[in-house]
């Protein structure tokens with residue numbers, strides 16, 4: 001039996017057993033990543049789509065994702081890849097060197113590096129580190145789009161290799177995080193750590209009846225301001241997905257109203273999906 005130290009689930013795994021995230025396994029008395037170098041999605045995206053508004057605006061970034069996640073959000077916008085395991089999906093083997101080379105080959109199309117996104121990338125942090133070393137050596141950037149719910153150990157391993165992150169701050173309610181398999185205090189701690197090493201922007205997806213009270217957004221933005229009032233916050237609009245197909249999309253008016261509340265405390269607040 002081994003205990004995985006990557007995220008707060010701390011899965012205790014017997015030989016051959018796979019963790020809650022479906023990406024880490026106890027194999028040969030060692031916990032390793034099942035999706036190392038196994039990509040599901042590859043796209044050259046505008047950096048604003050991550051979203052990152054203050055990191056090389058106007059550039060493109062080679063965005064890649066695999067399968068698995070340590071969260072189980074019923075509203076997941078990428079559930080087809082985040083909520084499946086290795087046997088459920090077709091992947092393409094891409095070594096860190098091959099991925100870095102692809103980033104270099106797309107430089108002429110405005111690409112500044114590699115973004116690990118779509119599923120939860122930090123649970124497979126070894127692939128990020130191995131790729132980032134090459135990407136950095138060739139003068140390009142590494143980005144992660146993450147739920148930020150990993151242990152201090154994982155943060156210390158991976159943050160020095162990340163030039164920028166967009167971190168979800170999904171709610172300011174600990175109960176909300178519990179329901180999706182996360183932990184608010186871990187995410188807050190990760191955000192604070194990330195600001196000491198990297199450029200950080202945050203995203204809050206507003207879901208009707210779940211995290212859309214004015215009071216919650218007031219507290220959330222107040223807390224961000226205590227870290228740094230210049231951290232950009234992206235407040236984005238929910239559309240019915242996955243296990244929340246029967247919920248209405250968030251009204252644009254609601255998103256704009258909550259953004260105004262956040263602007264009382266933060267210098268840069270953006271609205272998304274509106």
Ligand code: SF4
Pocket residue numbers: 004005006007008009010011018019020021022023024025070123
């Ligand atoms: S990374 Fe995966 S296996 Fe490790 S503790 Fe988290 S959910 Fe469990």
